[in-house]
Amino acid sequence: MQLGADHVVVRVPATSANLGPGFDALGLALALYDELEVRLVASDDVVVDVFGEGAGQVPTDAEHLVVRALRHTLELAGAPLTGLRMTCSNAIPHGRGLGSSAAAVVAGVVAARALLAEPRALDSRAVLAIATEFEGHPDNAAPAITGGATVAWQDGDGPRAVGLEVDPSxxxxxxxxxxxxxxxxxxxxxxxxxxxxxxxxxxxxxxxxxxxxxxxxxxxxxxxxxxxxxxxxxxxxxxxxxxxxxxxxxxxxxxxxxxxxxxxxxxxxxxxxxxxxxxxxxxxxxxxxxxxRPGIDTHGARARRMLAAPDAATSGGNMQ
Incomplete structure (x- = not known):
């Protein structure tokens, strides 16, 4: 598959998993966000600038989790791998149970999808499957993708998730x-x-x-x-x-x-x-x-192509 963009901006929410009894199944997206900007470059260089949470503590090269998820997704899609420059502005605390690693993985996957010439070739089931491959279980990844509350499970066809209604009060x-x-x-x-x-x-x-x-x-x-x-x-x-x-x-x-x-x-x-x-x-x-008190996010991960037509924007979407 060919690349269709070389510059995308992504926002992904924090998540809280389990919610008490729903161990490894229930999750909730919170309106606390990591935001990143990815630019592809005509070289093999990978440079990551990190601001906010994780600055000075996470890798700033190809070992960065977002980069690993992004490049893995491009590889699965058969898209060419290039170097990149990425800027991360992180608000999700690391190592605190708020889904920072799931947010990084989901950010990388949806960034890769937005870079593709045909983003819809990777539907939300595929996004969840790739994220779960990294995470091991889908309880954080599912609400990070779709927003709101979700229940996630795995069967012979891989990970699945559905949204749950949340009272606005x-x-x-x-x-x-x-x-x-x-x-x-x-x-x-x-x-x-x-x-x-x-x-x-x-x-x-x-x-x-x-x-x-x-x-x-x-x-x-x-x-x-x-x-x-x-x-x-x-x-x-x-x-x-x-x-x-x-x-x-x-x-x-x-x-x-x-x-x-x-x-x-x-x-x-x-x-x-x-x-x-x-x-x-x-x-x-x-x-x-x-x-x-961040509020409950209802949109999930969002990726936007820069300098592209308005209909090129992509989002986490609804999982079936």
Missing amino acids: IVATVLVPDSRLATSRARAVLPATVPHADAAFNAGRSALLVEALARRPELLLEATEDKLHQAYRAGVMTASSELLRALRAEGFAATISGAGPTVLVLTPEADVPALDATLAGLVDGVAGWRAL
Whole structure:
């Protein structure tokens, strides 16, 4: 396949996976974005400039995760590989359970798709499949691609995902600590097997969460209860686990975001003042914590060709 552009701009949202009981399945896109600009160059050089989160810490050459995902996608599409110059302006914290690696992979894949002469040749199922190849599971990649809330799974045909309805009154608050936690470490403490009763408990709560997100926000506290992963991870994120317990004891639907250590709180808009009053006594002014209220992203990853016709813009699209 031929290239159809040499300059694209991409924006991709942060995501929060699991949402309590939906381990490796449920995810939510947040209006906190990494933005990048890619220019192809007539050489083999790869130069990456990083500003914001990850600056001075991530590779600035062909080993950068966005570059790896972009070039892998072009290779799969049979497009020629060239050098590139990329500028990344990152707002998604790294190593905090907000989907920074999924955002990087999705950004690379949708950037590559926008560079192709026929972007629609790579539909959203293909984008999800490539992203999952890098990530290992699709729970963060799916909402990063489509926006909103999603449930993702894998079958014999590869990863799939569908969107879930989210009541517009639901407000997402993320409490981000300074400390990082590698996903590999968070996964290493999980047991190989769990009691049947705990699995059944989470299945019921996951089903309830779909209803709570869509139509019954007052059920979010019960719907976000979990017995599969958060308690097992308490020892590797003590402060986050203590904050989680304190918030839930006050009646707020708090969960560990992804592999942590960020804490996600989902509340009906009417309960936000009460949450803020509670946070004032728990994290406001406490060294090492940031409270953010980014909003829920509903668009997903967006890629735009520069100096091209308006209809050349591409987006994450809807997955079927």
